[in-house]
Amino acid sequence: DGSEVTADMVDDIARKHYPACMRNLHDCLRRDRHLKHFGRLQYGLFLKVLGLSIDEAILFWRKSFSNIQDDKFNKEYRYNIRHSFGLEGKRANYAAKSCQQILLADQPGTSDNHGCPYRHFAPENLQTALLSMYSSQGLTSADLPEIMHTVKNGHYHVACTRVFEITHSRQVSKGEGIGGGESVTHPNQYVTKSRELEV
Ligand code: SF4
Structure with a gap:
C-alpha cells in the first residue's frame, strides 16, 4: 500500500x-x-x-x-x-525477486538460507519448519500430508498458496488462494495480501 x-x-x-x-x-x-x-x-x-x-x-x-x-x-x-536501493553504482532500480526467480536461480548450498523452502528444504525439515512458522496461525500436522503431496509433485507455489489459505482460514476459503482464486507468484504479493486481510 x-x-x-x-x-x-x-x-x-x-x-x-x-x-x-x-x-x-x-x-x-x-x-x-x-x-x-x-x-x-x-x-x-x-x-x-x-x-x-x-x-x-x-x-x-x-x-x-x-x-x-x-x-x-x-x-x-x-x-x-x-x-x-539504486543509490550507488549504475543506480538501477532492482525489483524484488519473484517466486519463479527464487525457485530457479542461484540454487542455495547447504550453508545458505535463501531460496524457497517448499523446493529447497528436505521433506522432514520443511514439515518441521512449517509447523514452527505457522502453528500459531492455525496450521496443524493434519494439514501436512496435503501440502507435502503438492510439494512432491513440484507445485511449490501451490503448496505456498495452500499454507496462505490455512493460515488465513477466517478470511479466505479453500480454493480462493490469496483472494479471488489467485495463487502466490511473488513473496511481496503474499505479504501485501496478508497485511490487507488483517485490517
Ligand atoms: Fe516459495 Fe512461497 Fe516464497 Fe514463493 S512466496 S518463493 S512459493 S515460499
Whole structure:
C-alpha cells in the first residue's frame, strides 16, 4: 500500500505475514545475526518493496548484524544496501525477486538460507519448519500430508498458496488462494495480501 514500514515493525510483520522463504531468512538472521550474500539480496529487496526507506533499511541491517563493529558494517554492507536501493553504482532500480526467480536461480548450498523452502528444504525439515512458522496461525500436522503431496509433485507455489489459505482460514476459503482464486507468484504479493486481510 506504499505506506512506510519502519525497522521496528519488521519482527511483527514477519511473524504474522511472511511467506516461508522470507520467514526462514528472517529467523536465520535473528539466530545467526548474519545472512550470506544471496540471502541478504533476496531479503533486502523484499524489505525495500515491503516499504522500508533507505534509512530504515540501513537501521534494520545494522541492528540485525549485532555482533560486528560499525567499521565493518560500513565497509562491507552499507554500500550494498544503498546499491540495492539504486543509490550507488549504475543506480538501477532492482525489483524484488519473484517466486519463479527464487525457485530457479542461484540454487542455495547447504550453508545458505535463501531460496524457497517448499523446493529447497528436505521433506522432514520443511514439515518441521512449517509447523514452527505457522502453528500459531492455525496450521496443524493434519494439514501436512496435503501440502507435502503438492510439494512432491513440484507445485511449490501451490503448496505456498495452500499454507496462505490455512493460515488465513477466517478470511479466505479453500480454493480462493490469496483472494479471488489467485495463487502466490511473488513473496511481496503474499505479504501485501496478508497485511490487507488483517485490517
Ligand atoms: Fe516464497 Fe514463493 Fe516459495 Fe512461497 S512459493 S515460499 S512466496 S518463493
